[in-house]
Amino acid sequence: MIKELVTKGPKRDMDVKAPVDKFGRHFSNTIYTRILSNRETCYREWLAYSKKLDKLFCFCCKVFRTGHPKGGLDDEGYKDWRHASGRLKEHEVGLEHFKNMNEWFELRQRLKCKETIDKVAYEQFKKEKDYWKQVIIRIVALVKFLAKYGLAFRGTNEKLYKKGNGNFLGLVEMLEEFDPIMKEHVRRVLNEECHVHFLGHNIQNELIQLLGDKVRTEIIKKVKQAKYYSIILDCTPDTSHQEQMSIIVRYVNFNSSSVTVEESFLGFLVVDDTTGLGLFEVTCKELGSLGLDIGDMRGQGYNNGANMRGKNKGVQTRFLEKNPRAFYSACGCHSLNLALWQILKDNVKGLTLKSLSTTRWESRIDSIKPIKNQLGDVRKALREVRETDRDAKIISEAKSLEEYELGELSKVNVVSKRLQSKDFVLDVAIDEVDKLIKFFKNYREVGFSKALDEAREIANEIGVNGEFRKKHVIYRKKQFDESSSVEEVTFSPEEDFRLKTLNEAKLKECCYRLQDALKYEGDSDIDAKELYTELNLIKTFLPRHIDNPFDVLDYIFQRSTTYRNAINAYKVMLIIPVTVALAERSFSKLKLLKTYLRSTMSQERLNGLATISIESEILDTMDYKELIKSFSSKKR
Structure with missing residues (x-):
């Protein structure tokens, strides 16, 4: 330890802001300089200041003192700033201080020349230190590999070269065959030459937690740099019937080579109370522990559950009460699937090959495609079932399936897939859904009759009756509440050609509407007047090939950071979530891990x-350096 301290020397922060004592005095960097009687200055390289303790120390006396302490400078520190100057002068001319200074300089010189009396022992110590560092690096790599692919770590025992010792020790055994470091380590463990070997389950758990914390720290650092963020939440029970809530944060990442929108997983939260209040409190507590300010939240994305989206007691309402700028948007995929399910339930009657799902309607598309493309083979198989099976119910179902044909809905599937993309923004999603509505209106008018003609052609090819049975349909007039429509209050710069075609009056109106939407308690994220000026200027130099909001923001940010209002406007638009797809995907990992x-x-x-x-x-x-340093510094 002394050699490490001497090698590095006392560390100093020349920009430190020290606290003031009751006399109005505090530490100053001028204390590091001694003024001699002839007005010459001498640098006190032995003096060290602790920001944490707000005290002064004599570095050499603290390190090399052998007897009892003779003052605060070589023991607990000195902080009497009123008399600090006199105390330092008294200390630096003392015999004990000269002796310790001489020992410090001599050892520092010998370390530079590598000529210390314990040179051999020190080199052996350094060699052993490097050895354990290399061992830990390999163990971290093994832990990372198993965790990355969701594989089990332990088996029925924790001994090398024993049957059923699990994946972790199995990988250690495999690595030992090729790597000299692990070969030496395994030899030491098997020969019981070391008591601490870092192969047990406690070390595995510690490294898993350290790696996970390190990832979350990097994510939070990016989120704070972006300032604005959105949250995405979804819940599911795990295999032990404990409700788990996945929390995702959406933000603009400025650290990569180009500006991107990221959706990052922060963890699973145990939920005992699944009401809107319970979910809200758990989420607020987690955001607080992560150091994220709810005031910087600009978006919420949930499914269509009442506890999430409820307008009275749901999570979104409770967040809006604390921060009206945390705009809520229902999951586009859930909403689309529910709408399609309603269409099918009201208009399509008959049998399906798979049980229907109201929220995962698109999953049946892949099941329908083979039926259309290989209808002849399917019909042949159904006929064989009719002729060979003895169950009357199965025979009846096979007969019914043989006489019906399912249609193709690929256009719907394309939109549903696009909605699940993390770089899909709100205005583009609205456009895509509008196009889908037009497609359905057109299909109702001309598409269905065309599909019937195609079905008759297929029926003729496979030799079945091409006439459809008539059904008696009773039409009931349904009420539609137009008052439920939501007024659009958010501004979207949208794609560049739209920005360029806006006249000045419309552009100014949009800027002021956005300022009002992003205003709370007298503060707004943007200034409408400045935003209007910036967007007018941006229109003049924006290249033609830029045709999406991501590239617009990237171009502005890379060109200059002076367009702060435009950058903030684009950031808010891009982070509003369209789908909760990533939260759904995290449940796949949950089921893989907690079996x-x-x-x-x-x-x-x-x-x-x-x-x-x-x-x-x-x-x-x-980089694993900080991780290994924090792991090595812990007492075990």
Whole structure:
């Protein structure tokens, strides 16, 4: 330890802001300089100031003192700023101080020349230190690999080269065959030459937690740099019937080579109360622990559950009460699937090959395609079932299926897939859904008759009756409440050609509407007048090839950061979530990690594994130096 301290020397922060004592005095950098009687200055390189303790120390006396302390400078520190100057002069001319200074300089010189008396022992110590560092690096890599792919770590025992010792020790055994460091380490463990070997389950759990925390720290750093963010929440029960809520944060990432919108997984939260209030309180507590300000939230994305989207007691309403600028948008995929389900329920009667799902309607598209493309083979198989099976119900169903044909809905599937993309923004989503509505209106007028003609052609080819049975349909007039429509209050710069075609009056109106929407308690994220000026200027130099909001923001940001109002406007638009698809995908990891055999996994381990697995791209670019330093510094 002394050699490490001497090698590095006392550290100093020349920009430190020290607290003021009761006399109005505080530490100053001028204390580092001694003024001699002939007005010459001498630098006190032995003096060190602790920001944490707000005290002065003599570095050499603190390190090399052998007897009892003779003052605060070589023991607990000195902070009497009123008499500091006199005390320092008294200390620096003392015999003990000269002796310790001489020992410090001599050891520092010998370390530079590598000529210390314990040179051999020190080199052995350094070699051993490097060895353990290399061992830890390899163990971290193994933990990262298993966590990334959601594989189990432990088996029925924790001993090397024993049957059923699990994936972690199995990988250690495999690595030992090729890597000299692990070969030496395994040899030491098997020969019981070391008591601490870093291969047990406690070390695995600690590294999982450290890696997960490191990933979350990197995410939060990016979110704070972006300032504005949105949250995406969704809940599901795990295998132990514990309700788990996935929390996703959406933000603009300015750290990459180009500006991108990211949706990052922050963890699973245990939820005991699934009411709107319970989910709201758990989310607020988590955001607070992560250091994220609810006042910077600009979007919320949930499914269509009443506890989430409820206008009276739902999560979105409770967040809007704290921050009216946290705009809520229902999941586009859920809303689309529910609408399609209603269309099918009201208009399409008959049998399906799979059970119907109200929220995952598009999943049946892939099941329908083979029926259309290979209808002859399907009909042949159904006829065989009719002739060979003895169950009357199965025979009846096969006969019915043989006589019907299912249609293609690929246009709907394309829109549904696009809605699940994280770089899909609100205004483009509205356009796509509008196009889909027009498609359905057109299909109702001309498409259905065309589909009937195609069905008759297929029926003739396979030799079945091409006439459809007539059904008696009773039409009932339904009421539509037009007052439920929502007024559009958000401004969207949208694509560049739209920005360029806006006249000045319309552009100014949009800017002031956006200012009002982003205003709360007298503060607004943008200034309408300045935004109008910036957008008018941007229109003059924006290249023609830029045709989406991501590229517009990237071009503005890379060109200059002076367009702060335009940058803020685009940031708010881009982070409003369109779908909760990533939260749904995180449940796949949850089911992979917390299985029936691993139902008792701790929440910390689960979150660490899930974070590493889902956000593995962030982990791949990280430096392990700080991680290993924090791991090595802990007492075990």
